[in-house]
Amino acid sequence: MGPIIPLFEISEEINLLIAFLIGLGFGFALEQAGFSSSRKLAGMFYGYDITVLKVFFTAAITAMLGLLFMNYLGMIDMSIVYVNEYFMSSAIVGGVIMGAGFIIGGFCPGTSVCAAAIGKIDAMYFIGGSLIGILLFGQTYPLWEHLHNAQQLGSLKLSDTLGLPDGLLGLIVIVAAVGMFWIGEMAEKRFKREDISKEI
Amino acid sequence: MEMKGNKYMNPYLAGLMLGIVLLASFYLTGRGLGASGAMKSVVVSGVSTVSSEYAKNSHFYSKYLGGEYSPMKTWLVLEVLGVLIGGFISGAISGRLKFKLEKSPKITGRKRIWLAIIGGALFGFGSQLGRGCTSGAALSGMAVMSLAGYVTMMAIFGTAFALAYFFRKNWI
Incomplete structure (x- = not known):
């Protein structure tokens, strides 16, 4: 029965070793996907390369389906699996700021670490910028504290919000993703940029 | 072993691999993956080193201090170190290790x-x-x-x- 570490009081050393091993897999998968290239990531927003959409949604669906089945088979206690707390205002405003950072900087935090690992200099500056941004947030926290903690709605699930069973929502997400993959594949042909694809 | 014309992994396959890693994280730890949290640890520990008193009095930094372990010895920091090494291994296998400013x-x-x-x-x-x-x-x-x-x-x-x-x- 999972999740293993919180249920079986695994030692801190083993816990950190597992963190490192999971990180290894995470970094390997990101790099193999091509998330170590800012122009490949940015291709998502201009249609010439929609790898981001394909990888991101395939990963989200794989894990979602895995959790649904594990729960169904009694392999995991979902009551102790962390569901992100929803603070409406800060989730939206934070997400908008991150989106601007994505299109300006060309990375997100995870992909910047993976890209820096293979020598991408733009990614190293992005990491430096991220640290500055976090420090800026920390130093000016009193200004944002109210917004950060406003509209706390708890660990809400999308399925409960919509009044749908988890399995049905899962099916809807899969159908929607396949639809987006289909549209995305067409976009890749229409907005093809041989010059960029050759370089990245 | 550079693969010509198809240098990156098929994106759906890479997504499947990433999804399995994410699922393993949930199964083992009850939580998913992360990245910015490790960067926050770096900042918190930096601020705390410069002025521990100041960090303890801040509503932001203090949330991540005072635990049994230093903020640099946390799950996410180790995980992101793994990302760095995992990315490097992948780049080495696929012949993509190179200093480059991509633009x-x-x-x-x-x-x-x-x-x-x-x-x-x-x-x-x-x-x-x-x-x-x-x-x-x-x-x-x-x-x-x-x-x-x-x-x-x-x-x-x-x-x-x-x-x-x-x-x-x-x-x-």
Whole structure:
């Protein structure tokens, strides 16, 4: 029965070793996907390369389906699996700021670490910028504290919000993703940029 | 073993691999993946080193101090160290290890560097306000069907799409 570490009081050393091993897999998968290239990531927003959409949604669906089945088979206690707390205002405003950072900087935090690992200099500056941004947030926290903690709605699930069973929502997400993959594949042909694809 | 014409892994296959890693994380630890949290640990531990008193009195930094372990010896920091090594191994296997400033030929290297710093700063700031980035909030959140995950994902990608036109010269 999972999740293993919180249920079986695994030692801190083993816990950190597992963190490192999971990180290894995470970094390997990101790099193999091509998330170590800012122009490949940015291709998502201009249609010439929609790898981001394909990888991101395939990963989200794989894990979602895995959790649904594990729960169904009694392999995991979902009551102790962390569901992100929803603070409406800060989730939206934070997400908008991150989106601007994505299109300006060309990375997100995870992909910047993976890209820096293979020598991408733009990614190293992005990491430096991220640290500055976090420090800026920390130093000016009193200004944002109210917004950060406003509209706390708890660990809400999308399925409960919509009044749908988890399995049905899962099916809807899969159908929607396949639809987006289909549209995305067409976009890749229409907005093809041989010059960029050759370089990245 | 450079593969010609097909240098990256099939994206659906890479997504499947990433999904299995994410699932393993949930099964083993009860939580998903993360990235910005480790960067926050670096900042918190830096501020605390400069002035421990100041950090303890801050409503922000103090939340991440005072535990049994230092903020640098946390799950996410070790995980992100793994990302660094895992990315390096993948790059080495596929022949992609190379120092390179990746940019559109239409902009200068100096401009690319400034864009990377500004974009990084926005992402770092936003990730603290929004409680996690693309990994911890959007991807992991979506896997557990959290409303926060979906909202954050839509806000990130929606904004990037909405602003793409204005920044097109930097990329295409």
